[in-house]
Amino acid sequence: MSINRGMAKFRIALVQLLVSSSKSDNLKRACVMVKKAADQGARLVVLPECFNSPYGTKFFPEYAEKIPGESTQMLSEVAKENGIYLIGGSIPEDDSGKLYNTCGVFAPDGTMLLKHRKIHLFDIDVPGKIRFQESETLSPGSNFSVFETPYCKVGVGICYDMRFAELAQIYTQKGCQLLVYPGAFNMTTGPAHWELLQRARAVDNQVFVATTSPARDENASYIAWGHSSVVSPWGNVIAKADAEETIVYADIDLQYLAEVRQQIPIHFQKRHDLYGVKVAQE
Known part of the structure; x- marks a missing residue:
């Protein structure tokens, strides 16, 4: 496996942001924390799912905006100002009357490289614990989202997208070495599956x-689990937050990724002759 451009x-x-009901406050605080992260040497900075508004189907129509719009314009500016x-x-996101849960990705010159619309909508019902139906207000996206950096290719999903192993596999087949999922697991699914899913996607694909x-805001109508994390291709959690507002840092070592893939060469050992289309047809 070659490492792009030798980096x-x-x-x-x-950036594990404490999200309030004030969009302007959320945007300002996000920009302050992004700058702080850049000052600490971060070349790639990640904000959380639904960082500019409370998370909930009743909030999506109220806080929705066009892209480009107020929030993405501010993100573009802060990316350019900090060269990240x-x-x-x-x-x-509001697009022609349809609402999406959308992630914009910005280059160091402020250009929007892509926008990922959450592919898999969070419609669950765990009796006695939580019921949530994103599809009551949101529409699903239908595009894969991969972008290039001088370091590696990066694949983007949002929260519930992480539960679908096929998406991570496709991103890895496209050459991604880092998968990033802004997410907001809750107090039921968070302790059960948040870290487990990250480690599974990392080990299955030998990616970061x-x-x-x-x-976490205990007074919110939807309480996020927190615990923003980075997991290595070996499945180790190499950085993790607790529940409070903070910034988590990790160094992504692509030489280590190459070593893991050499030691356990699953990418060369896949039995494509036995599974895939053939299995689906049977």
Whole structure:
């Protein structure tokens, strides 16, 4: 496995933001924390899912905006001012009357490289614990989202997207060495599956996995689990927050990724003759 342009290490920062009901306050605080992360050497900074508004189906229509719009314009400016790649968590997007849960990604010159619309909507019902139906207000996206950096290719999903192993596999087949999922698991699914899913996607694909959650607000209608994390291709959690507002840093070592893939060469050992289309047809 070759390492793009010889840059074997870079620093990632996860901004675990405490989200309030004030969009303007959320945007200002996010920009302050992004600058702080850049000052600490981060070349890629990640915001949480729904970072500019409270998370909930009743809030999505109220806080939704066009792209480009107020929030993405501010993200573009802060990426350019600090010369970083910025994965802008997600915001409720309004496009021709349809609402999406959308992540914008910005280059160091402020250009929006892509926007990822959450592919898999969070519609769950765990009796006695939590029921949530994103599809009551949101529409699903249908595009894969991969972008290039001088360090490696990065694949982007949002929260519930992480539960679908096929998406991570496709991103890895496209050459991604880092998968990033802004997310907001809750107090039921968070302790059960948040770290487990990250470690599974990392080990299955021998990639780094990074997740960024909002900080926990016990008074919110939807309480986020927190615990923004970075997991190595070996499945080790190499950086993790607790529940409070903070910034988590990790150094992404692509030489280490190459070594893991050499030691356990699953990418060369896949039995494509036995599974895939053939299995689906049977």
